[in-house]
Amino acid sequence: MNGEINRLVHGFAGDQGLHATDVQALAAILDADEPMTPGRLREHLGLTSGAVTACVDRLASAGHIRRVRESSDRRVVHLYYASDARVAARTYFRPLARAAEEARQRFTQDELAVVARFLAAMNEELSLLRSGGA
Numbered sequence: 001m002n003g004e005i006n007r008l009v010h011g012f013a014g015d016q017g018l019h020a021t022d023v024q025a026l027a028a029i030l031d032a033d034e035p036m037t038p039g040r041l042r043e044h045l046g047l048t049s050g051a052v053t054a055c056v057d058r059l060a061s062a063g064h065i066r067r068v069r070e071s072s073d074r075r076v077v078h079l080y081y082a083s084d085a086r087v088a089a090r091t092y093f094r095p096l097a098r099a100a101e102e103a104r105q106r107f108t109q110d111e112l113a114v115v116a117r118f119l120a121a122m123n124e125e126l127s128l129l130r131s132g133g134a
Contacts, residue, residue: 005096012092017062021045025055025062026081026089035068035078 006020013023028044030038056079059065063084070076081089082132104112 008096010094012089016064016088018058019055019065021051022055022059022064024061025052026085029079030063030081030086030089035080037079038077041079057119095110 009023010020012018013020016023024045025041028041032040038049038052038056042049042054045052045055047055056065056067060067062085063082066080066082068078068080070078107115
């Protein structure tokens with residue numbers, strides 16, 4: 001599943017003239033509960049400041065994101081997904097959402113609860129590996 005999703009992400013990145021990391025950045029910006037900043041994006045992606053700056057520059061130049069300076073503190077930059085780019089991403093990834101819904105319908109709610117518990121446990125274990133805790 002991870003391999004197939006990565007192939008879709010790489011396809012979108014190629015179609016948009018982006019790197020796969022740029023698509024990860026777009027997903028992080030889209031999914032953020034509050035406006036994303038370059039610093040938070042750096043932490044989320046595990047990249048250096050220079051790499052995040054290059055990524056943000058590419059995304060802004062390609063029209064995928066907007067940089068907005070915080071009005072009360074001009075040093076703070078918020079990153080927003082541009083609406084036109086959001087439409088392109090939704091169009092590209094809509095078949096993935098449909099496929100996920102088709103697969104989900106093959107399972108009962110109880111079965112899905114077990115799958116969700118398993119995936120949560122896997123994410124927990126993988127995060128321990130990444131943080132060196134295992």
